[in-house]
Structures are given as C-alpha cells and as structure tokens.
Amino acid sequence: MRSKLTRRRFLAGTAAAGVTAVGVACPAIARAAEGQWGDLVGRFIYDGKAPERKKLTVDKDVDCCGKFDIRDESLMVGPDGGLANVFVYLRSRIAAVSTAVEKSLPKRVVLDNRDCIFQPHCMGVWYGKQEFLIINSDPVAQNVDFKPMGDTPANIVLPAYDAKKSPDKKVEATWKFAQAQFAPILIKCNYHPWESGYILIRSNPYHAVSAADGTFRIAKLPVGKLEFQLWHERVTYLDAPGWPKGRCEIAIRPDRNDLGTIRLAPTRLERKS
Amino acid sequence: MNDALAPNGLNPEPRTLNPFPALNPEPRTLTPFVCLLLALLAAGCRRAGPQFRLNMEGRPPESVSQQQAKAITEALTGLFGTPDEPKVSTGVDLDLELLRRASGPIAGAPGGQERGLFRRQCVTCHGVSGDGAGPTAAELDPYPRDFRNGVFKYTSTRGGVKPIMMDLRRTLYRGVAGTAMPSFAQLPEEEIDALLEYVKYFGVRGQTELYLFQMVVDDDGALPLDQSQVMEEGVLPAAQSWFEPERRRAELVAKPPPRPPTDTPERLATSIAKGRELYLSTNSQCTKCHGPEGNGQGEQSELYDDWNKRKKGETPERTAELARFFTLPIERLRPRNLHEGVFRGGGTPIDLYRRVCVGIKGTPMPAAGSAPGVPGVLSDEEVWQVVEYVRSLGGSRQ
C-alpha cells in the first residue's frame, strides 16, 4: 500500500517552511539515507483473567498425537498477562530498509511440524528475501495447507520423520511466495484438523509477532510517520485504545520508540464468529 | 473485522436460492402473465443484458457498503467489461476475438454461430458470472465449477499453480464422468478455444475481484482506487499466473514417465503388491480418506472442497447462520470409492498417475509427487505402483 504520508509530508513541508530537503518521491527514504532508524517496541497485556485454553479433539493418528496435551492456541496469555501472537506490521507498501537489517535477517523462516502442532503458531516472512522452510519433526506424515490470495495455493505433504533410521535427515520443503498479503493467512493441516497457524507475507521486514510475555520489537524502521496495523487471529484487525481498526500512525524517531503497555480488555479479543 | 459500515443492499440481483425474491426483485422473474404483457407491449425496446454479480461468497451483505460495492464493480467493468462486451487491459494476454465469440447473447449468422457460445453451452450450470451458481446449479451434486478463483480439480500441474490449457481442454472434450459436466467433443475446435479463453478470462477477472475486495473491504482501503496499484498488484499477477505453468513446463507440468511394464502376470502382481504397501503406508496417508479397503470409508468422513469448506461452522447452528452468506447450500465431498472404477478426472492409467502425483486442487487430496521445493512422498515409480493397485481394485476398465 502506497503510504499516504509521503504526500502529506510533502505538503506539510512546503507549507510550513517552504523548504524541500526531501526527494520528490519518498522523503522517508531520503531521511533514512542519512542513517536514521528507529526501533519500535511495546507490550500487549490481556487485561483480565485468561480463560482456560480449550482442549482440542485429537482423533487422528492418536497413537502418536494423543500423548500431547493439545489445546486451543487462539488466546495465549502469559502468567503476568502478556498477550502473545499479536501481529504488528507496517501497512505502507514502500519503505526503506537498512542494509544492516537486510544482512541480519534470518535467511529462513521455519515452520516446524512438531508434537502434532505447528511451531511457531504465528510467523512473518519477507517474501523474495527470506525463504519459507517447512519441516516435519513428527513420526507421522504431515500436511501443510495455505492459500495466499492471488498467489499459488499450497497443499504440501511431508513424510514422517524417522528418528531411528535417519535422525539427522528431516524432511524439508521450501515455498516461494510471489506476493505480499494484506493480512496474515491461515495454515491448516488436512490430516490433523486441530492444527492451525498463521503467516504474514510482506514485502519488507517490518513486522513482528508478540512473544509469550506480550513484548514485540520491530528493528530499524525508517524515521518518519508510518502507519502500523495490529492483527490477532481471534478478531483479525485488532481494535485497541488509540488504534481504531487496529491502525495507528506513529512518528518514528531515531533509536527507540516505546509504545509502552497496550492493555486490551477481554471484550476486544472476543471471537467474532 | 471491520465495523459495519452503511448496511445497504449493494446488489440488486438476489444471491440466495429464495425463489420468491420479493425483497430483491430480479427483472426476469415476475409472474409469467405480467411478463407476457410487458414483453408484448414493449415491442422494440431492448433490455440491458445480464450483468456480472459481485463475489460475495462468505461475506455478510451488510459488511460491504454501497460505495465500496460501486467502486469494485466500476473498477472491474473498466478492466474487464461486461458479459455482453468483454474488455482486455494492456498487459493481460487474452484473445479478445475469442472472448467476443464466447460472450454476449446467442447470435446466429449465415455461416454459423457468431456470439454467445458460453450462454448457449455453459451458462445454465456455470452462471453468467462463471460462479458455478447458474439456474440449474442447486440440483447438482457436485456443484458446477466456480471459475472465479482459478482453481480446477483435474490438472497436471505441480505445486498448486494454475492448470495448463491442455488440462481444461481435456475436461471439455471428455466431460467429467459421473457428474453433470458434459463432454463437448461435438463442438468444433474454434468454439472450444473460445470457451477456454473465456474460462481463463473468468479466472483473471475473479482473482482481480478477490484482490479488490481484500483491498477495499477487508483492508478498508481508500477510495477512489489507485488504478495503477490495482493493475500492478491485482490484474497483472492474476494474468501472469495463468502463463506461469506454460513458461516453466519442465518443472511444473507432471509428465508421466513411461509406465513400468506389467506384461507378465508376475510383474503385474508385484507392482500391485508394492502399490498396496504404499497405499497403506502412513506416509502416503491414502487410507485416511479412502479407507484401508479403498472404499472411501476412511477416518476423515466429513470432507469439503475449498468452495464449501467456508460454509461449515464449528456447530450446526453456526453452519445454518453461515448459509446466509453463500449462494448455494453446503455440499459434502465424498472420498472416491476406488472399487467403483468410476474416476471423474478419467480412469486411464495416465489420468490416475496425474491425480496421485499432483493431487486434486481445491480438495483435501494432496499431491504425492514432488514439486519445486517440495520433495513429495512418492517417487515416479512408486506413483505408478499405487496406480496399478488402484486400478486392480476397480477391475481394470480402461
């Protein structure tokens, strides 16, 4: 999505000081070229008592999967109220990326079929620059099914991991995305219906998933006004205080930008369907 | 998702099966008497042709505002035209001549049929919008194909990509045995070409439409639309996805290797036995749906294809609620009973090879063969062995 802020900044700049120190196309890039990047951090807190996670029906491959305590992962709240698995990402389509970030980025984003669930439950990938690697660490065949809008749908079968025969040879599949998506997409397993995961495919590295304690960090964003989106699987676009429809425009300053604690009332995370 | 915006009705054409659309009057379904009178009185007046319906599958009608619906419809009409007058944008490699022959009202010429091929042969099942919800669709099991997301079941392409034209041509020539999809082998070649082009057109248009819905409705995008963004992120990727398998034939099209010899009874028996072993193995997971006996009574009893999956809710009450958002009621998918020997995508050895190797797109049947980046579960030879086993179950018919 082309950022509206480029036009606004341009008008504001000329109106205010009549000084155009920025390029015509993207002031954010010009600024960033000067070497100014900022991190965005914050923490999500579930402001209430976390309900008990429902036990999911494990009725397939029971001899292998039945021994795990598989529960619903749609609302993961830590002991001190930290809300995990909230996606925070940059809505703008175009944004400068520092070479440092590009270099430090992990080459692969890994989805592991382990203990009969997808691990991690939520992840993000910068398509074109990062490889999406899917492995199977389970002794049963697994399936990974996801359908990115406007891109090739996937329905991948991974044979079982034989720990005895070939312990260091895990079955791998790599997948290439051709397009960014507006929001995270669902990953399902056709063999084991209780499994689910979410992946966000973007055209830049500016996305993060909140950790178990609710904290997140997006490193080295270009300084300037940028619009961010919050997303959670229970409600999709996550309405939060100051974030109508999960959106907020934040002026990113150099170094550290701390959003502080964002408290979410339980009603904000009530499933719509 | 989004806060409910202006809950206006957005599309005058009824989406439901309600045959008495008193609230959503459809021009052609007034009582016959009144129609007769009007028709006779309106001599010389031409009514506007049918229009494409918006793809509201799975969306509550109130979730899309009239303004958004209008923006999407106008964008699509500007890019792709109407059922009577199709359009092709620059960068989209579709043959307008063929599209014209397929589209529009049925019109004859001294030399043969000029236009309206789709309306003549296909529309009663597939619908004017290619949505698989034509007039007769509700009575069919399985439902006619919804062309709009470009997913087809009986293909030869790996990795989930679009089918090659030969796959669709094959379906048109042979029909789909055991379903209402006829064989169009009687049609001349040019007419089949035109129909195939029109199906591709539906695919490109449909994918663009889905993109527009995501952009405008789901993501609450700004209006008026940025046309260059729509082209760059919606139309062109959609169009190019249809040419990808042709471009990368070697890696994306599953060309069955020569069938291993089964001339002697011993060889055949060995092949079948190996095939049975693979069929029953946990890696291939065939028994999950098709059952250990191959009679379709596997563990997974409630299966749905992609077009019906979304209609299923967690509870029966939820499913009943969801029905409001879809045109046709939910229809279950039945894993094939391999003993019947009736295979919809064709029962020849090569057909079965393709089914096992690349799977059946849009259904839970996965690809057992390899794809770019994906090692697959069965090697080429193993796929043939499974095919021999499957054929032995049904009593070799072809």
Place this chain on the structure above:
Amino acid sequence: MLLCATFPLIWIGGLVTTYRAGMAVPDWPNTFGHNLFLYPLESWLQVFDVLLEHSHRLIGAAVGLIAISLTIALWVSDRRPAGRWLGVAAVAGVCLQGTLGGLRVIQDEILLADVHGCTAPLVFSLAAAMVAYTSPAWRSAGRGVTKGDRHLAALGASPPGEKGDRHLAALGASPLLSVAPATAVLIYVQIVLGAQLRHLTPGQAAGWFTLWMWLHLIVLGLLVLAVVWLLALTRRRFGREPMLVRRGRLLAAVFAVQVVLGTATWVTHYGWPAWFTQSIWAIEYTVVANGPLQALTTTAHVVVGSLTLVSAMSLSLWSRRLVSATR
C-alpha cells in the same frame, strides 16, 4: 391433415430449443434479409442451427396455409356453427404462434420462447379437437347411437337405444367426466412446468429451477394416480364402450412412455443423480452435450408431452360427447 402437419412442427420447434438455435436467424419474417420462401437451399442446409430454425418457419407457414384452407372448407361444407368457429380458432392459434415466434426473435427474449412453447400444445390440441369434431363417429354419437350400441346389437342383445341409455346414463354420473378433463388440464400444467425447466434465462437465481423441478415431480405423482384411475375406470365401468376404452389405454401407454422419456431427459442432461450413484449403483456415465441421445430424448419428451395432452383431451371430449348424446 392439420394435425399431421402440426406434429412435425412441434418436433422441430422442440429441436430448436434443445439445440438452443432460437436465435440462429436473427431477423423475422425474413431470413438473413432473404424472403422466407426464397432463402437459398445451400445456405439453408449448410449450418445446422439455421437448418432447424428456417425449417421450423417454413413448416409453420405450411401449417398456416393448411389451417386456412381447412377453415374455408369447414365454412363451406360443415353446417355446424361450432365447427366453423373451431376452424377460425385454429387459424387464429397458428397466427398467434407465428407472431410469438417472430417476436421472440426480434426481441431476443427467452420468455417469449417460453410462451411460444406453451401455446403450441394448445394449438395442437385444437387441431386434435377438430379431428374429433369432424369425425363421423362424433355425429353419429350425437344421434344417440354409439359404437357400443352397435356392438351390443351385433351380439343380438337388446335393440340400440335401450341398453345403451342405461350404461351411458351411468357414464353421466361417473367421475370420468370430471377426472378426464382435470387430467388434461393437469397435463397442460405439467407441460408448462416442463417449459420453465427448458427456457432458463442466464441470470436466473438457482431457486427457480428447483421450484419448477419439484412441482414437475409433484404433478407427475398426481398424474400417475389420475391416469391409473382413468385406465381402471374406462376398462371396468365402460368396458363396453370401445371409444373410451381405447382412449384410456392410449393415454396410459403414452403417459408411461412420457415418464420413461422424462427420466431419460434428466439423465442425459445431468447424469445419474448423486443419491443414485452413491447408494444404489455407481454407473459410469458422461453426459454428451448436444449429443444425439440427449437431443432426441429431450425433444421426444416435449413432443410426447403434447401427445399425452391430446390423448387426455380426446378422452374428455369423447366421454362428454357420449353423455350429451343420451340427453
């Protein structure tokens, strides 16, 4: 003769719809600019659609001429006023059909094709009624002597008129008089419902077809009961009246054929239904679009539908006639 000429017209009309050749010739009453009767033979025979549509028009014109000459003959020879007006009605019917057909093409309107198809059996029935009306048996029935009476007389039984009156008097009170016309009307309803299944507009909502289909099946059930009842009635109660017995049997036979054709029509269009292939017998059948089997069974179903209507109508007319003969 009118009846015999109208019969192929209905066949070809059915084929036109089956092959969806209704708009093969976009102008009317000319054919691609040529006069109807002067369209070059090679061009006419070259394209299948044009062959169907153009032949339909030519035969229609022929039927019109026959109707006109028949009416003139009736006015001249037959003194009964009803007969004359029947003739006029027949001409009017054929003219209406022609106009409807022409308008259908000019307007490119499927609804008009629908109406055209629904009024065709009525015109056909009218022609059949004229056959009955102008037959000698009709007149002699009017004089109180029926075939049944003559049959009895031949057996040496009581003189004509006496016993005849008794069993025909029974006829007067019989439900046959109401059931037979009701059946004819129901058959016509069935034809109209069938026409709705054939003439579908592209943008129609899916629910309409389902509605027509279910109604068509419900009326089928009612018709099965009615036809069986009529067959029983004519055989048992009026076994001595061959006119009625024969018509009862004819109706039952034609109806049975129609039911078989109806099933075949569905299967050749949409394949064996899922509930059948899943639970009863998994037949491997692929529908062949525009295939000969599909086209013939569908068109035959349409035509035999008109025949069924005519059989029922004939039975009604004759039963009424024989009653009025006793009064």
